[in-house]
Amino acid sequence: MKITVLHGQMHKGSTYNITKLFLEKLTDKNTEIKEFFMPKHAPSFCVGCFKCFTEGEEKCPHADTVQPVAKAIEEADLVIIESPCYALGMSGQLKTFLDHMSYRWMPHRPHPRMFSKVGLVISTAAGTGTRKVTKALQDNLFYWGVPIIYRYGKNVSASSFESVKPEKKSQIEKDVTKISAKIVNQLGRVKPGIKTKAMFQLMRLSQKSNNWNPTDKEYWLKQGWLGRVKPW
Numbered sequence: 001m002k003i004t005v006l007h008g009q010m011h012k013g014s015t016y017n018i019t020k021l022f023l024e025k026l027t028d029k030n031t032e033i034k035e036f037f038m039p040k041h042a043p044s045f046c047v048g049c050f051k052c053f054t055e056g057e058e059k060c061p062h063a064d065t066v067q068p069v070a071k072a073i074e075e076a077d078l079v080i081i082e083s084p085c086y087a088l089g090m091s092g093q094l095k096t097f098l099d100h101m102s103y104r105w106m107p108h109r110p111h112p113r114m115f116s117k118v119g120l121v122i123s124t125a126a127g128t129g130t131r132k133v134t135k136a137l138q139d140n141l142f143y144w145g146v147p148i149i150y151r152y153g154k155n156v157s158a159s160s161f162e163s164v165k166p167e168k169k170s171q172i173e174k175d176v177t178k179i180s181a182k183i184v185n186q187l188g189r190v191k192p193g194i195k196t197k198a199m200f201q202l203m204r205l206s207q208k209s210n211n212w213n214p215t216d217k218e219y220w221l222k223q224g225w226l227g228r229v230k231p232w
């Protein structure tokens with residue numbers, strides 16, 4: 001099994017440590033884990049040139065840093081995205097990377113392998129905001145085509161993992177064990193549900209009448225998705 005992790009920060013605080021707890025539960029000796037830390041692995045902001053949409057992702061001025069991460073996402077069975085809550089949202093450095101992945105959203109060129117993956121999104125906050133973060137991360141995975149997405153948000157009432165109260169830590173461990181068991185159960189047998197199928201169908205209709213972006217349209221034609229072929 002392959003797991004790709006996008007860490008929304010460089011430091012090893014509560015969010016990182018909870019992610020590590022998940023990895024401990026989810027891995028065995030056959031698991032291959034690839035981890036990326038933002039902004040180290042994708043440091044550049046999107047400049048809004050539209051080249052990824054209209055000319056292809058390799059034409060992005062930051063393709064050299066974005067594409068290795070995009071490839072690791074495509075190859076993974078489980079994609080984990082995590083971020084601490086900053087100002088009621090995800091970290092800016094993670095958003096910067098996710099902006100670069102907009103070309104993989106269903107209205108453009110979703111990768112066929114995304115439709116059989118499991119996603120897990122994780123966030124911590126001191127008091128409030130993890131719902132907004134995990135929802136935004138879930139939205140990204142959903143629009144990439146990932147059909148099964150687990151969300152875990154925890155108000156840790158702390159600024160470091162060391163200062164999280166023991167009773168909270170033991171609750172976190174219980175939660176992680178429970179969610180990990182569900183994930184293990186899903187891996188390798190994922191089928192898109194009605195929401196993913198409906199969104200794909202809507203995007204398919206939009207591509208049929210697409211006369212504004214030949215790069216996207218050619219991609220859908222090449223996949224066979226404007227005919228009878230489906231990515232699942």
Ligand SMILES: Cc1cc2nc3c(=O)[nH]c(=O)nc-3n(C[C@H](O)[C@H](O)[C@H](O)COP(=O)(O)O)c2cc1C
Binds near residue numbers: 013085086159161
């Ligand atoms: C710049 C910044 C903004 C923050 N904004 C929020 C917030 O909106 N809501 C909240 O409850 N906690 C907020 N916090 C606290 C962190 O979300 C919280 O301590 C979190 O557990 C930190 O995760 P980490 O240990 O992985 O860095 C903020 C912290 C920082 C540094």
